[in-house]
Amino acid sequence: MIKYFIFLLFFSITLHAEPININTSNATEVANALNGIGLKKANAIIDFREKNGPFSSLNELTRVKGIGQKTLNKNQHNINFANP
Numbered sequence: 001m002i003k004y005f006i007f008l009l010f011f012s013i014t015l016h017a018e019p020i021n022i023n024t025s026n027a028t029e030v031a032n033a034l035n036g037i038g039l040k041k042a043n044a045i046i047d048f049r050e051k052n053g054p055f056s057s058l059n060e061l062t063r064v065k066g067i068g069q070k071t072l073n074k075n076q077h078n079i080n081f082a083n084p
Contacts, residue, residue: 017078019079020033020034020080022080023049023055028042034079035074035078036070036071036074044066048064
């Protein structure tokens with residue numbers, strides 16, 4: 001029963017989570033907020049952003065090594081692109 005309540009609590013927090021700003025977040029924030037993105041891929045996203053400037057679209061993230069369409073589909077509602 002306790003596991004059920006913990007699941008409900010986690011699920012409700014996940015549903016109400018704000019989208020992450022991919023242009024201002026650090027690697028730890030990206031890794032924690034996005035499904036299928038660990039710290040290694042999150043660091044690759046940050047490195048790409050620092051070298052190429054802010055992201056302007058979801059598809060632009062596919063230029064980062066290790067980020068494909070499947071990952072984007074899982075996270076499309078969890079990312080925003082507001083410029084810093």
